[in-house]
Amino acid sequence: MDAALEVRAVTKRYGPSRGVEDISFSVRRGEVLGLLGPNGAGKTTTLRCITGYLPVTAGRVFVEGHDLWNHPFEVRRRIGYLPDNPPLYGDMTVFDYLLFSAELHEVPRARRGPRIDEVAERLQLGDVLGRLIGRLSRGYRQRVGLAQAVLHEPPVLICDEPTVGLDPAQIVEMRDLIRSFGREHAVVFSSHILSEVRLLCDEVVIVRAGKVVTQGAPADLTAKLHGGIEHWLVRVKGPEASVAAALRGVRGVHAVSPFGETTPADAAEGVCGLRVEAAPGAGGGELSDRLFDALAAGGWRARELRRLETSLEEVFLELTATEQAAKRDARAAAPRARGGRER
Amino acid sequence: MTAGSLSKWWVVARREWQVAFQTPLAYVLLALWMLISGFMYVGLLVSSQSSDLSSLVQNMTVLILFMAPFLTMRLLAEERRTGSEELILTSPISAGQWVVGKYIGALLVWSVFVGVSLLFPLVTSRLGQVDWGVIAASWGGLWLFGAATLAVGLFASSLTDNQLIAAMLSFVIILLFYIASWVQTGGWVATLLSYIDLPDQLTSFSVGSVAVTPLVFFLSLIGGFLFLSVRSVDLRRWT
The missing domain is CATH 3.30.70.100 (Alpha-Beta Plaits)
Structure with missing residues (x-):
């Protein structure tokens, strides 16, 4: 089993038309996979299924050969996860929070301090360790979220739209971080920004309306699509x-x-x-x-x-346009209030 | 598996404890708790001139009705609202460990409340004779009573991401337990309802006897609502 993360035909249905259908891919350590799609395409749902936050309707997820369904804890131990909204406690200091995460993720007692120092240095959090998370700026919060995700040195790192809401300088920093973590971990991240995916990824999975449109190396995709x-x-x-x-x-x-x-x-x-x-x-x-x-x-x-050289960009735009058109049609065909909850 | 996994609930409980005393909420509640129960105590002392504190304990249980929802409303609802539960539920910790940790954390805070209120018997012992056995039983009963309401509150907090709704819900559920025995229809319904009447169950404690029935009652109430909370956290992800 050489892939660190293997996603096999994952399907998640909720409600009549939402969810994701039959998504498969695998990522090795040292590889970055980008999940690309417009908002509402099912990127977050897919990532939540991989991390076990949402139970899948069908399909399997393996991390280093461990089956998420049968051995959820073995999988959870091996995944670092940065959700779209970083899961922080505003009422804790950065240090206390990282210590808490380290304990939750079973970092051995002797390793906790050194690991926090290491990660804080790498993510430039050294001077905010004593500050309350609730008082930090968006860029810092995102980095604290990422610190939490890599603290226990998981083979697999999952980041949901890690650059959303950051300013341009922070976006560049975050991309550098993802690239550098991509050398050690198997990284999956989602984005709706094509250039970002192309910049960082060894493999791209393009999703639309819960389905995989196409997947492959960015260069191959360009050729294949057109x-x-x-x-x-x-x-x-x-x-x-x-x-x-x-x-x-x-x-x-x-x-x-x-x-x-x-x-x-x-x-x-x-x-x-x-x-x-x-x-x-x-x-x-x-x-x-x-x-x-x-x-x-x-x-x-x-x-x-x-x-x-932009045909992938165009394809993406085309897809987005078709999806929006489809949505407009659907809305016109069945005008009704959207029920149900996000989760 | 490792020693680490055994103590996961403790990691959660310790965080709750830390946060409770890093934010003003616990201090404010503690101050109100002592202010009102102190008022009750002084009133009792002046009017009865007696060292019998059983009626004080009865009164303090009413105070608990109002305070417990505030102690528990955050516990799970806030995590859901802010999204921090996504960290917990994707970490190697079970819903059971998480819920129990939350509960223990709240229980520790509650223990401080009960501990500080031991000030009243202490003052009384300066003025007259105090039967410390009775005090131990009645304050133990008070603690247990609060512990049961916290379990109810935790469950209410597991049902929503809105703290206000969680607080109101736990208030209503606890209130129903308070007034359960008011329905005097006779028959098995009334018998059943009289069993689940919270203040009634506490009566024996406040006169110094620790009976098995109320002990079992409170413990099963705690166990039952913890179980429901775990189910609620688990089930929500499947829907």
Whole structure:
């Protein structure tokens, strides 16, 4: 059993339409897995099932070979968990809280002090150890929550949207921490920010409406999702229609469409932006040569010619859009008050 | 398994104890407890001129009715509201250990209340003769009485994430126990109800006798409500 965490066909149903369906993945120590999806996609539910906070309806969770269902404590001992809302006691000092967590997680007595010092230093909590948690800022609270999760050196670390609500500097810090913990632990974290997932993860699981849409290495996903179609951006001074027609004639090009909105500055100069879709394997260098030649032949001056790497981003946006559309439809079809509770 | 897992409830209880005396709540309640029971004590002393404190103990049980909900309302409801229960329920600690730890923590705080109120017999012993055996029995009964109401309060706190609702709920349940014997319909219902009447059960303690029936009654009340609390914490996750 080389995977530290193995999630096998986990399903959690509550209510008629909520929950998650058939989610599977595995993570090794030293790997970071990102659970990516729009809000309400079931990320938190999935993580809660893994940590045992919510019982699964079906499926299995294994941590270092221990089955969550049959040996919940063996699994809980091996998981560190930072929920979306850090589980803190505002009326305790940081030190007392960490000591309490260490005791709960069975850190041996002699190790507790040194471990707290170690973790506090790594998370830069040294100067707030004596402060009441309730008086700390959001960034500190998040770090205290993370400290609690790694205190007992669990093989598996689960973080639910660890960067939400932080300021930009804190987000960068938190990402660095996750990356560095990812070298020692098997890390699973959820996010709705694609760039974050791409930055940190060895594997991505994209969920939508409780189902896995796709999963794999970030680079592979890009290729897989769009069948390897390449996207290029061409910004050029010239009439949009004729430029587009010329580019369509280039070998390997599938389609040409306007690239988003034209900025006022571009419009004033008569510069248009076009998105070019090219067949898989149309050849990077070669294709750009051909595009360039086509522009030169028409006498148009290129301002920008580059390959777009954002297709995962687009896919994600597409998914989000479809989901929102589906939601709107559902709401229109069945207008009724949302019952039930969050948990 | 290890010594650590045996004492998990103690980790929880100790935290409760620490927090109780780090925040003003316990001090405020303790001050009110001593203020009102002191008032009762002085009133009794002046009016009866006697060293018999049994009626004081009876009066203090009424005070408990009002205080116990405040001592217990936070216990589980707050953890649920703030999300800190997510740490507990994903740690290697069982719902039973958690609930018992919470209960023991509250019980320790309550013991301080009872301990401080021993001031009254102490003062009386300066003024006249005090039968310390009777005092031990009646204050023991008082402690046990409070312990039972704390178990009720803990259960109420396990049902909601709203502390106010938890407090009102425990107040109502305890009040029902108070007035249980008021229903004088006769027959087995009345017999049953008279058994669960809290102040009645305490009467024997306050005159210095420790009978088996009330002892069993209070202990099973505590056990029953602790059990319900554990079930409530466990079950909530399945729904």
